Amino acid sequence: MTKRIxxxxxxxxxxxxGAFFYLRPNPSPVVIMCDVGQGDALLVISxxxxxxxxxxxxxxxxxxxxxxxxxxxxxxxxxxxxxADKDHIGGMEFVxxxxxxxxxxxxxxHSSSDTVKRLKHTLLEENIAIRNTFKGQKISVSTQxxxxxxxxxxxxxxxxFKASKYSVNTETNYTQTNLVINSCSYDDNQSSISGILTVxxxxxxxxxxxxxxxxxxILATNMLMDVDIIKVSHHGxxxxxxxxxIDMAKPEIGIIGxxxxxxxxxxxxxxxxxxxxxxIKVFRTDLDGHIKILPGVNQIxxxxxx
Amino acid sequence: xxxxxxSLQHHFSLNLVENTIKTNFTNISRGRKNKRKYVIYGIYMxxxxxxxxRFMHLTNICRTLYxxxxxxxxxxxxxxxxxxxxxxxxxxxxxxxxxxxxxxxxSIKNDYFLYTLGVGVExxxxxLDAAFYSNLDSLSSSKNSENRPYYNSIKSSQLSNNVIxxxxxxxxxIKLNNHAKVLYVTKLPSALSVLIHFYEATQAIREKLLxxxxxxxxxGQSLLAFGVLFGQIDxxxxxxxxxxINSGVIHVVAASGYNVTVVIVMIQRLLKKFNFIRVVFLxxxxxxxxxxxxxxxxxxxxxxxxMGGLAIVAKSMGRPSPALxxxxxTTLCMLLxxxxxxxxxxxxxxxxxxxxxxxxxxxxxxxxxxxxxxxxCQIKLTLKESLLTSLAASAFTLPLIVVIFKRLSIIxxxxxxxxxxxxxxxxxxxxIYLVAQYIHPWIGLLLAFPLWAITTTFLRVVKVxxxxxxxxxxxxxxxWSIIPVSYTCLxxxxxxxxxxKRLKV
Numbered sequence: 052m053t054k055r056i057x058x059x060x061x062x063x064x065x066x067x068x069g070a071f072f073y074l075r076p077n078p079s080p081v082v083i084m085c086d087v088g089q090g091d092a093l094l095v096i097s098x099x100x101x102x103x104x105x106x107x108x109x110x111x112x113x114x115x116x117x118x119x120x121x122x123x124x125x126x127x128x129x130x131x132x133x134x135a136d137k138d139h140i141g142g143m144e145f146v147x148x149x150x151x152x153x154x155x156x157x158x159x160x161h162s163s164s165d166t167v168k169r170l171k172h173t174l175l176e177e178n179i180a181i182r183n184t185f186k187g188q189k190i191s192v193s194t195q196x197x198x199x200x201x202x203x204x205x206x207x208x209x210x211x212f213k214a215s216k217y218s219v220n221t222e223t224n225y226t227q228t229n230l231v232i233n234s235c236s237y238d239d240n241q242s243s244i245s246g247i248l249t250v251x252x253x254x255x256x257x258x259x260x261x262x263x264x265x266x267x268x269i270l271a272t273n274m275l276m277d278v279d280i281i282k283v284s285h286h287g288x289x290x291x292x293x294x295x296x297i298d299m300a301k302p303e304i305g306i307i308g309x310x311x312x313x314x315x316x317x318x319x320x321x322x323x324x325x326x327x328x329x330x331i332k333v334f335r336t337d338l339d340g341h342i343k344i345l346p347g348v349n350q351i352x353x354x355x356x357x
Numbered sequence: 358x359x360x361x362x363x364s365l366q367h368h369f370s371l372n373l374v375e376n377t378i379k380t381n382f383t384n385i386s387r388g389r390k391n392k393r394k395y396v397i398y399g400i401y402m403x404x405x406x407x408x409x410x411r412f413m414h415l416t417n418i419c420r421t422l423y424x425x426x427x428x429x430x431x432x433x434x435x436x437x438x439x440x441x442x443x444x445x446x447x448x449x450x451x452x453x454x455x456x457x458x459x460x461x462x463x464s465i466k467n468d469y470f471l472y473t474l475g476v477g478v479e480x481x482x483x484x485l486d487a488a489f490y491s492n493l494d495s496l497s498s499s500k501n502s503e504n505r506p507y508y509n510s511i512k513s514s515q516l517s518n519n520v521i522x523x524x525x526x527x528x529x530x531i532k533l534n535n536h537a538k539v540l541y542v543t544k545l546p547s548a549l550s551v552l553i554h555f556y557e558a559t560q561a562i563r564e565k566l567l568x569x570x571x572x573x574x575x576x577g578q579s580l581l582a583f584g585v586l587f588g589q590i591d592x593x594x595x596x597x598x599x600x601x602i603n604s605g606v607i608h609v610v611a612a613s614g615y616n617v618t619v620v621i622v623m624i625q626r627l628l629k630k631f632n633f634i635r636v637v638f639l640x641x642x643x644x645x646x647x648x649x650x651x652x653x654x655x656x657x658x659x660x661x662x663x664m665g666g667l668a669i670v671a672k673s674m675g676r677p678s679p680a681l682x683x684x685x686x687t688t689l690c691m692l693l694x695x696x697x698x699x700x701x702x703x704x705x706x707x708x709x710x711x712x713x714x715x716x717x718x719x720x721x722x723x724x725x726x727x728x729x730x731x732x733x734c735q736i737k738l739t740l741k742e743s744l745l746t747s748l749a750a751s752a753f754t755l756p757l758i759v760v761i762f763k764r765l766s767i768i769x770x771x772x773x774x775x776x777x778x779x780x781x782x783x784x785x786x787x788x789i790y791l792v793a794q795y796i797h798p799w800i801g802l803l804l805a806f807p808l809w810a811i812t813t814t815f816l817r818v819v820k821v822x823x824x825x826x827x828x829x830x831x832x833x834x835x836x837w838s839i840i841p842v843s844y845t846c847l848x849x850x851x852x853x854x855x856x857x858k859r860l861k862v
Contacts, residue, residue, distance in 0.1 A: 063803060066810040114594055117575030122809060123802060125573075149571065 074121040077345070080198055080250050084282070084334070084342040085115035086356070089310030089317070090138030093257070093282065094119060095250060097194035102129045102201075104248075104257060106142030107308075113145050115341060126151045129192055131184075131201075133259030134243040135160030135167045138286075144173040156182045156190070158211045160239055184244060185211045186272065198251045204269050205245040205261065240285065241265045247278060253346035256300055258284035258291075266296040275299050279351065280344065283307045283326070283333075287318020294325050304332050304351065306344075311337040559650040563587060569794045570787075573805040578812040581610060582787040585780055588612025588652045597816070603829050604822035605769025606776055608750075611703075612652035614661035614711060619784065620648045621665050638673050642666055656691070656698055657707030663687045664711075680715045684708065702761065706754050713753035716851045719745040739778045747773035756843040759835050766829040772822040779815055786811060 080097035087107025092115060095102040101120060106112050120127075127150045132140050135157075146152070155174075159181065160167055174181070184190065185208040192199040243259025256278040261269070262285065269275055281302035284291035286309045305326050309317045318335070326333050334342045340356035566587070570579035577597050583589050588611050593601070601607040624644045628637045649662040664680075664687045671678035688708055691698055698704045719742055747770055759765055786808045794801030822828060 063807055066806040069810055070806050111594075114576055117577075122573055122575055122578075122805070 070121075070123075076121075079345065079347065080194070080196075081119075082248075082250055082255065082344040082346065083115065083119055084306045084308060084336060084344070085112060086336040086340045086342075087111045087115065087142065087308065089286065089308075089313040089315075090141065091133075091259075091282070091286070091308040092142065093308075095192070095199055095248070096120070097192070097196065097199050097250075099124055100192060100194040100199075101127045102131070102192050102199060103127055103146070104131045105133055105139040105259075106130070106146055108138045108141035110142060110145040112142035113149065116146070116150070118341070125149060126153065129154045129156065129190075131156040131244065133245070133257070134158070134239045135162055135164070135170070136239060136260060137164070137166040139260070140170050141166060143170055147173055147177050147179070152179065154182060155179050156184050156244070158183050158185070158206065158242065158244060162239055183211050186274075200249045201246050201257075202249070202274075203244060203246040204272065204274050205265060206242040207268075210242055245269065245284075247276070251346040252348065253280065253351060254278040255280040255282065255344075256302065257282050260285040260288075260291070262288075262290045263293045263296075266291070266293050270296060270299055277301045279346075280304045280306065281331075283318065283322065285317075286313075286315075287322045288315065289319035289321050292322045292325055297325060297329055297331070302331055304334065304353070306342055307333060307335045309335055309337045313337075559647065563651050563653070566791060569791060569801070572794065572798060573802055574809055574812070577816055578809055581812045581815060582783055582790075582808060584610030585783045586616070586787055588616070588655065588658065600816075600820050600823035603766065603768075603824075604772045604819050605766035605829075606772055606819060606822075608710075609776070609780055612655065612658045612661075613707065614657075614664065615780075616652065617645060617648060617658070617661040617665045620644055621669070634673075638669060641669055645669075656701050656704035660687055660691060660704065660707050660711075663690070681712075684711055684715065702757075705757060709753040709757060710750040713749045713751070713847075714746070716847075717745075717749035717752060717854075719749070740774055743777040744770065744774040747777065752847055753844070756840045759832060760837060760839055763832050763835060764829050765832055768822050768825060768828040772819070775822075776815065776818060779811065783808075783811055783815065 076096060076098050080095065083094040083096070085092040085094055085107065088109070088111055090107040090109075091105040092107040092112045093104040094115065095104070096119060099121070101124075103116075116127075127146070130143070130146065130152045132143065132155075134140075184203050185206055186203060187208075188203045190201040190203065191197065192201070240260040241262055241264060243261050243265070245256075245258050245261055245265075248255040248257055254277070256275075258281065266284070275296075278300050279302060281297070281300055281304070283305045287307045307318050323333070334353065334355065336342060338357065343354045343356075345352040345354070567579065567583050567589070570583050574582070577594065580589055580593055580597075584593075590598070590607065590610055593610070598607075601610065621641060621644070624641045625637070628640065631637055645662050645665050649658050652658045664683050667683050667687065668678045668680075671683075691704075751769065755765075786804065790801060790804040790808050793804045
């Protein structure tokens with residue numbers, strides 16, 4: 052009997068050691084563009100700290116998360132949802148099912164689509180505090196090496212409806228503040244949270260689903276600087292990614308989150324031409340699977356799963 | 358035809374059951390030579406079989422309605438269907454309660470649209486989301502465009518011809534004619550609704566068990582562990598699913614006779630010292646039924662469950678129960694009750710694999726052999742067992758698979774030999790993990806590590822086998838005559854094998 056106990060505990064300890072070794076985090080931070088079909092999900096990992104930007108349309112995001120996050124870590128330090136479209140927030144309820152989210156950044160939407168209602172329902176249920184964000188804010192993710200930070204470029208402050216929690220009164224608050232929101236005249240896509248994510252000294256431009264009008268507005272703020280990687284806006288839709296915006300950002304690599312044979316025809320040929328004419332290397336989740344970016348000091352290593 | 362329907366009957370036949378039952382039940386009929394009692398026992402057996410069959414048939418109907426989605430789909434609606442959610446991409450039906458008005462199925466992956474049926478007349482309500490329209494378009498094979506405005510109506514001919522017919526207030530027939538598959542649903546008598554609630558409860562338990570795997574483990578790993586215990590093919594990620602098919606081990610995650618055997622043996626062992634034989638007998642029967650429900654009551658599980666139940670009944674009456682006869686009776690009964698099973702691929706594969714195992718399978722299982730002296734010897738024996746089992750099961754399923762899927766998995770013998778012995782190991786660790794997780798998640802975490810190690814290794818090996826070149830070969834035009842010819846050959850081989858044995862003796 053004692054022999055059996057010894058053997059069992061030995062096996063358990065061995066498997067724990069093996070798992071910790073096998074799933075040890077990368078010494079330098081990693082950025083992963085998850086393949087979630089038609090939608091965006093970007094995961095930044097530094098040590099045991101994770102930042103998730105958008106969650107894709109459905110539970111497919113969980114495959115990506117469980118592949119790159121060790122299974123005993125049930126906490127995501129920060130989740131940022133750029134805007135309230137299904138292909139960006141649809142996976143949130145599945146994320147919240149398994150993971151505890153420490154900081155949740157989301158500018159509330161006045162749209163009343165099913166997806167938003169559903170998200171609202173989940174947030175109410177889980178009682179999660181919401182933080183708003185707007186132009187000029189700097190968000191630093193509390194990693195061990197302090198090597199991940201985010202500078203917000205968009206949207207403007209007066210266009211953001213501020214509330215720290217979804218509550219029963221939220222609906223009435225909406226109607227009160229609708230005037231302000233409408234004066235901005237931005238729809239959900241146009242007011243996506245955009246910003247520059249700095250990981251280990253490498254700049255990644257996150258664009259959400261902004262269209263050309265918002266891009267021009269960002270250009271007018273003169274806050275946009277040279278970046279290394281761009282997450283191509285709106286999955287490469289023809290209404291986004293103007294040439295002047297790309298010329299200003301000067302990225303070398305473009306990443307696009309699209310689904311195979313999607314019904315919208317993303318990414319459009321115009322965007323493809325815009326990117327290829329400027330010698331930007333493009334990675335697409337439908338062709339490359341998960342896109343894993345390892346930002347180094349002198350080089351960026353990109354590995355894909357397909 | 359969906360390839361997910363493959364579910365081979367694997368591992369051992371009912372030998373294990375017979376061995377266990379022999380020790381426990383032989384004394385029932387000792388000393389009873391009265392003919393009249395045999396007749397009473399015969400009626401008894403017939404009644405039990407009938408009840409089981411009726412019950413199983415019912416759950417089978419429910420299953421087609423549940424469409425493997427578990428909790429969120431309400432069974433009440435089966436009795437009076439109001440809303441049908443139709444998911445065009447996967448060509449499946451979903452039901453919901455019209456009154457609750459909540460979101461019905463959290464796990465619907467693709468878009469869906471919503472029909473509301475009025476009483477007696479079909480009425481179509483507006484679909485939920487703009488994205489549904491494009492899917493509707495793709496159904497009627499017309500081109501779709503971006504940002505399509507609201508439709509005001511859906512062609513009702515689409516409904517009446519293809520999907521739903523409401524006949525009267527209480528009687529609703531739903532006909533789904535996709536890929537020449539027809540489902541009939543009738544209103545169930547209210548007395549039977551108790552059974553449906555029972556089924557609902559088992560489905561809730563099933564979902565809870567899956568959730569407790571998912572609490573710690575990644576999706577692929579938990580689905581493997583859960584699938585080994587209760588059978589789960591549908592929720593696998595597409596990629597992983599293909600790996601399993603290509604390497605020929607998909608039957609591992611389909612509940613089958615092996616699982617039922619394990620259930621019977623476990624109950625028998627637990628109640629070994631219990632003296633009331635008839636109570637043990639009834640408990641075992643109840644265990645089989647509960648397991649079948651938990652495993653989703655698919656045709657292959659039902660077949661195994663009924664076979665196991667019949668074996669126990671026969672043994673309790675002291676009658677011989679050769680596995681081949683049991684299989685024949687079970688198959689015939691099931692076909693009599695629902696003849697459409699004859700075109701059910703999973704049922705066909707299950708039956709043919711069992712025939713193979715009964716005719717050519719290894720005679721005894723590792724569990725009952727005297728322990729081999731050395732570790733090396735034991736490994737050799739285990740591998741031999743795995744190989745024999747997979748060979749026997751494949752012999753009868755291969756012709757079917759080749760003709761239907763036009764694909765031949767060459768690697769399957771090797772992958773099965775290497776991997777099959779892991780299955781009991783995963784089973785044991787998963788059960789212990791479930792118990793630990795029930796006590797406290799942190800104790801569960803302790804056991805999640807070994808479970809993770811085994812399942813991850815398993816999945817890795819499956820992936821390696823699946824991605825080998827020539828793992829599976831496509832065969833474009835296999836002739837249908839392969840099936841009768843190969844079966845004749847196999848039966849001749851079996852007869853010849855017996856003659857050989859006789860000569861030796």
